[in-house]
Amino acid sequence: MSTLAAAFRASVPVLFGYVPLGMAFGILFQDLGYAWYYAPLMGLTVYAGAAQFMAVGLLAAQASLVEVAISTFILNSRHMFFGVSLLGRYRARGLKKLYLIFGLTDETYSLITSTHPPDGHDEQNYYLALTALNQGYWVAGCALGALFGAGVEFDTRGMDFALTALFMVLMLEQWKKLREPYPFAIALLCGLAALWLFREQMLLVSIGLSIALLLLRTRTRQVAS
Amino acid sequence: MSATNYLLLVCLVMTVATFITRLIPFVAFREKGDHPLLLYLGRYMPPAIMTLLVLYSLKSLDLTQAPYGVNELLALLLTTPLHLWRGNALLSIFSGTLFYMAAIQLGWFV
Numbered sequence: 001m002s003t004l005a006a007a008f009r010a011s012v013p014v015l016f017g018y019v020p021l022g023m024a025f026g027i028l029f030q031d032l033g034y035a036w037y038y039a040p041l042m043g044l045t046v047y048a049g050a051a052q053f054m055a056v057g058l059l060a061a062q063a064s065l066v067e068v069a070i071s072t073f074i075l076n077s078r079h080m081f082f083g084v085s086l087l088g089r090y091r092a093r094g095l096k097k098l099y100l101i102f103g104l105t106d107e108t109y110s111l112i113t114s115t116h117p118p119d120g121h122d123e124q125n126y127y128l129a130l131t132a133l134n135q136g137y138w139v140a141g142c143a144l145g146a147l148f149g150a151g152v153e154f155d156t157r158g159m160d161f162a163l164t165a166l167f168m169v170l171m172l173e174q175w176k177k178l179r180e181p182y183p184f185a186i187a188l189l190c191g192l193a194a195l196w197l198f199r200e201q202m203l204l205v206s207i208g209l210s211i212a213l214l215l216l217r218t219r220t221r222q223v224a225s
Numbered sequence: 226m227s228a229t230n231y232l233l234l235v236c237l238v239m240t241v242a243t244f245i246t247r248l249i250p251f252v253a254f255r256e257k258g259d260h261p262l263l264l265y266l267g268r269y270m271p272p273a274i275m276t277l278l279v280l281y282s283l284k285s286l287d288l289t290q291a292p293y294g295v296n297e298l299l300a301l302l303l304t305t306p307l308h309l310w311r312g313n314a315l316l317s318i319f320s321g322t323l324f325y326m327a328a329i330q331l332g333w334f335v
């Protein structure tokens with residue numbers, strides 16, 4: 001199996017999640033009255049699901065560019081935490097590395113940290129293929145939604161549950177690999193607390209809190225030994 | 226400013242702002258990738274983040290209103306044991322997703 005085929009196989013669930021979500025964005029975007037091709041253009045350049053949905057509201061309200069910059073930065077600031085755990089993994093250089101960083105969505109991060117290329121295949125090429133395939137699905141979804149809008153016959157309601165199921169399966173894969181309850185337990189606690197208290201910024205708060213508790217654990221371990 | 230120019234500027238600003246959030250750690254910790262604390266986080270953050278993404282993807286669920294998240298719960302109760310049993314990611318994900326789509330489109334638990 002080629003590296004690309006392996007990456008495709010691993011990323012099929014993202015295909016089923018990104019196409020209906022991208023379409024939902026395209027349909028909303030189309031209501032703003034711009035030409036359809038600006039929807040896939042945003043998928044190609046901005047490439048951030050939640051931020052693009054927010055953009056529809058900002059564009060409709062004619063928000064200032066400063067407001068756009070700040071709200072995008074805050075909404076996506078959780079991505080800062082992703083890179084921290086990828087420093088050792090991304091060994092590609094130059095443009096390849098920049099593209100890997102540019103394309104680092106929640107789903108791409110999940111596949112890169114939880115799946116492996118087949119034996120003998122280059123990891124960096126596998127990561128690149130995953131990143132590019134995922135972005136391809138997203139751009140295709142944005143285009144389909146903006147082009148055909150609500151005229152699509154096939155009922156995609158519930159299809160994006162593929163992403164929830166994907167995260168669940170990848171969490172189980174992490175469990176099989178690690179077999180230590182600590183990171184799962186603190187994430188569950190931090191996640192539930194953040195859902196309850198900070199629903200809008202749930203991921204940012206809960207990832208930050210989880211990292212703090214993970215680091216605290218190394219400290220107490222060092223002191224104990 | 227024309228509507229199209231405004232859209233293109235918004236697009237540019239969002240592209241740069243998003244890219245910066247993704248780039249920061251790679252610049253801030255350049256040459257420090259083998260620091261023990263970062264290696265430790267590289268090992269323990271993915272399981273924590275996977276757990277959080279499961280919760281996050283369910284954040285718009287309202288457990289106080291019918292159908293009380295029963296569609297999501299049953300779909301995950303199908304996916305999880307199936308995955309622990311067969312270990313086939315695609316099989317587990319598609320079974321759960323197809324079940325979920327059927328359940329909400331046909332209104333099994335409304």
